[in-house]
Amino acid sequence: MFAANREEPQLVVAQARALAKQVPILYAILSIDAVAVSYTHYRVAPDWLTIYPLSILLVACAVRMLIWIRRSREPADAETCARRLRSTTRIAPVLGVAFALWAIFLSRHGDATTQMHAAYFLNITMVACVFCLLHLRSAAVLLGLIAIPITIYFGLSENHIVQATAINFATVFGVLMFMQSTFYRDFRSLVRLSGENARLANIDALTGLPNRRSFFSELKIQSDEAVASGSAFTVGMIDLDGFKPVNDTYGHGAGDEVLREVARRLELAMREVGWIARIGGDEFGLIIKGEANVAAVGRAICVALQQPYLLREGTAQIGASLGFASYTDRSDTAEILVERADYALYFAKANHRGTAVAFTEEHASRLRSESKIEQALRDAEFGTEFGLVYQPIIDARAGRVVAFEALARWNSMRLGPVSPAEFIPVAERAGLIHCLTRALLDKALGTARNWPTEIQIAFNLSAYDIDTPEKVSMISDLIVKSGVSPERIIFEVTETALMRDFADAGRALTALKDLGVSIALDDFGTGFSSLSYVHRLPLDKLKVDRSFTADLCEDAACRNIVQSIIGLCRNLNLTCVVEGVETSEQMLLLGALGCTNMQGYLFHKPMAEAEIAAFLAAQNGCAGDGPTVSTAA
Numbered sequence: 001m002f003a004a005n006r007e008e009p010q011l012v013v014a015q016a017r018a019l020a021k022q023v024p025i026l027y028a029i030l031s032i033d034a035v036a037v038s039y040t041h042y043r044v045a046p047d048w049l050t051i052y053p054l055s056i057l058l059v060a061c062a063v064r065m066l067i068w069i070r071r072s073r074e075p076a077d078a079e080t081c082a083r084r085l086r087s088t089t090r091i092a093p094v095l096g097v098a099f100a101l102w103a104i105f106l107s108r109h110g111d112a113t114t115q116m117h118a119a120y121f122l123n124i125t126m127v128a129c130v131f132c133l134l135h136l137r138s139a140a141v142l143l144g145l146i147a148i149p150i151t152i153y154f155g156l157s158e159n160h161i162v163q164a165t166a167i168n169f170a171t172v173f174g175v176l177m178f179m180q181s182t183f184y185r186d187f188r189s190l191v192r193l194s195g196e197n198a199r200l201a202n203i204d205a206l207t208g209l210p211n212r213r214s215f216f217s218e219l220k221i222q223s224d225e226a227v228a229s230g231s232a233f234t235v236g237m238i239d240l241d242g243f244k245p246v247n248d249t250y251g252h253g254a255g256d257e258v259l260r261e262v263a264r265r266l267e268l269a270m271r272e273v274g275w276i277a278r279i280g281g282d283e284f285g286l287i288i289k290g291e292a293n294v295a296a297v298g299r300a301i302c303v304a305l306q307q308p309y310l311l312r313e314g315t316a317q318i319g320a321s322l323g324f325a326s327y328t329d330r331s332d333t334a335e336i337l338v339e340r341a342d343y344a345l346y347f348a349k350a351n352h353r354g355t356a357v358a359f360t361e362e363h364a365s366r367l368r369s370e371s372k373i374e375q376a377l378r379d380a381e382f383g384t385e386f387g388l389v390y391q392p393i394i395d396a397r398a399g400r401v402v403a404f405e406a407l408a409r410w411n412s413m414r415l416g417p418v419s420p421a422e423f424i425p426v427a428e429r430a431g432l433i434h435c436l437t438r439a440l441l442d443k444a445l446g447t448a449r450n451w452p453t454e455i456q457i458a459f460n461l462s463a464y465d466i467d468t469p470e471k472v473s474m475i476s477d478l479i480v481k482s483g484v485s486p487e488r489i490i491f492e493v494t495e496t497a498l499m500r501d502f503a504d505a506g507r508a509l510t511a512l513k514d515l516g517v518s519i520a521l522d523d524f525g526t527g528f529s530s531l532s533y534v535h536r537l538p539l540d541k542l543k544v545d546r547s548f549t550a551d552l553c554e555d556a557a558c559r560n561i562v563q564s565i566i567g568l569c570r571n572l573n574l575t576c577v578v579e580g581v582e583t584s585e586q587m588l589l590l591g592a593l594g595c596t597n598m599q600g601y602l603f604h605k606p607m608a609e610a611e612i613a614a615f616l617a618a619q620n621g622c623a624g625d626g627p628t629v630s631t632a633a
């Protein structure tokens with residue numbers, strides 16, 4: 001009871017915090033009461049009993065008061081707090097005894113009134129001190145013990161009033177001791193309860209890992225430490241690949257089981273190197289302390305998470321992508337490191353799925369230019385700064401235009417023309433793509449309304465345009481409002497878009513198809529093409545990426561790939577469109593391989609809306625009958 005509780009550091013800190021407020025008051029009361037009692041005994045008792053002890057007591061009280069006031073302003077750990085409590089427990093009885101002896105000696109001088117004052121001074125001051133020490137049971141109890149001989153002493157007085165006062169004092173002190181014990185018990189349970197609440201508020205209930213809130217507070221501690229001492233650390237962001245399909249296929253119970261197992265494997269992989277937290281649904285954050293081999297840790301994590309998950313419902317397989325960013329200098333705040341790790345993760349997801357990517361100088365310069373683009377995008381006037389150009393898709397065998405693909409153009413007020421290859425990914429990351437799509441689709445449909453009805457409009461959709469049923473229904477509303485027949489509309493989506501969440505994407509595409517539009521899989525061959533996806537999705541067309549066309553005539557492997565894709569399309573009853581046709585040789589070779597639909601600079605570069613009528617008229621002029629095409633390269 002008399003030692004500060006080592007097992008309950010939270011209690012010790014709470015006690016020290018409470019005492020830091022109350023002990024200065026205790027010393028103030030002591031000082032005032034001591035001045036008062038010295039005043040009534042001045043010249044009644046000798047100076048060595050009034051002025052001298054008072055001076056010593058006042059100096060001692062002032063020093064202790066200042067020490068405690070300073071302490072109340074400094075943060076202290078449990079060890080320091082425990083030391084303070086121990087010293088208070090030692091000092092309290094010493095001061096108690098000193099005051100008691102002083103009061104007793106004073107009470108021997110003067111008349112009944114001054115005697116009474118000395119007794120009263122002692123009683124009331126002791127009671128006030130116990131009140132101030134309510135949070136420190138050991139000190140309060142020691143004062144209680146000192147009260148016993150004091151009561152006996154005054155109880156044995158010949159003065160009946162003093163005797164009666166001693167009885168009052170004993171009663172009050174007894175009750176006070178009882179209250180102290182009840183109060184202290186309640187205080188301790190309150191501290192324990194708030195400790196438990198704080199623990200629960202910082203833990204992820206499903207996995208038992210620290211949660212997002214703890215991750216960011218730990219990160220703040222690490223970064224403060226790094227700034228103060230230059231110690232190295234690395235922030236990592238992990239995102240599971242293919243987790244949602246597990247949830248969709250086996251149910252949420254199985255999903256939870258996978259997350260728990262992921263947490264267990266991560267803890268194992270991070271043992272001794274750092275700290276791991278669950279910061280979102282299937283996102284985890286990690287902090288690696290010191291100069292660890294980050295690449296090796298990343299690889300180990302990827303390998304560990306790729307191993308099969310044996311569930312009651314079956315076996316699940318998922319992967320994980322990781323982004324890392326290391327602290328380099330004092331300007332790297334926790335927020336900057338998280339942003340960098342996030343960027344490296346985004347880069348891993350887009351380019352090296354299932355691997356760990358560390359943030360590099362190259363990423364830094366990309367991030368800088370993307371931030372500029374993002375800022376300009378946020379301030380952009382979508383209606384006026386953005387426009388569309390249209391590139392024809394040709395049926396080379398029939399020699400006619402079958403569709404125009406709408407391609408976004410941005411003439412930024414601040415940055416000048418920016419390529420869609422740059423601003424579309426930024427708009428996606430910044431959550432702005434949906435607004436942009438709405439503005440552009442509205443424009444594209446308005447333009448297509450003026451074309452001959454046999455010509456279709458192809459429009460590129462991003463993954464983020466179809467990730468919720470609300471967005472899909474917004475697209476459908478725009479189509480209805482435009483009056484363009486859905487049969488004339490082709491939506492182009494890339495494989496990477498579909499791979500983000502295969503089940504959701506499949507549902508969104510089916511919803512779009514139900515409107516009557518066609519779906520084309522864009523940039524085919526560049527992503528993670530899997531035949532099982534191609535045949536499970538409601539597709540109408542495959543667009544062979546232009547990287548295959550570029551080497552078509554020189555590279556036999558390229559030719560074989562394109563030929564296989566053309567064969568695949570024929571078997572699955574899909575239309576095959578080859579992009580990036582720039583030369584007549586490529587066109588002829590593709591024709592020989594059985595491809596009819598082509599697109600590329602050979603036929604025409606993307607053109608402004610105003611040029612379309614003349615372009616179509618020229619084609620009509622060539623053939624005389626229906627829109628036909630001549631090469632324009």
Ligand code: C2E
Binds near residue numbers: 409462
């Ligand atoms: P994409 O959908 O694959 O579009 C074809 C890109 O190839 C266009 O680039 C086009 O100008 C270019 N191209 C066409 N024929 C040839 C050729 O013969 N040779 C070469 N070298 N290039 C050719 P662009 O307009 O810069 O668009 C780049 C990408 O930006 C598009 O690739 C598409 O993924 C995206 N994008 C463009 N507009 C939109 C849009 O409105 N929404 C969304 N979500 N993405 C868009």
Ligand code: CA
Binds near residue numbers: 405460492522
């Ligand atoms: Ca496209």
Ligand code: CA
Binds near residue numbers: 523543545579
């Ligand atoms: Ca493409």
